[in-house]
Amino acid sequence: MNYFTCNICRYTFCTEEECERCPDCGKKDLRPATEEEIAQYQKFREEFKDNKSNC
Numbered sequence: 001m002n003y004f005t006c007n008i009c010r011y012t013f014c015t016e017e018e019c020e021r022c023p024d025c026g027k028k029d030l031r032p033a034t035e036e037e038i039a040q041y042q043k044f045r046e047e048f049k050d051n052k053s054n055c
């Protein structure tokens with residue numbers, strides 16, 4: 001599983017496939033997410049019971 005963060009809108013997401021566009025704003029300015037950003041992402045997922053993605 002790969003975690004990415006968008007440099008434009010700070011959206012963090014995970015994907016199993018290569019991804020070059022931010023799914024939120026559509027810009028091609030992604031970088032690997034830091035451990036802190038991944039932790040925040042997972043906390044957010046838990047709090048909001050977001051089951052839309054499977055990772």
Ligand SMILES: [Zn+2]
Binds near residue numbers: 006011024025026027
């Ligand atoms: Zn974005």
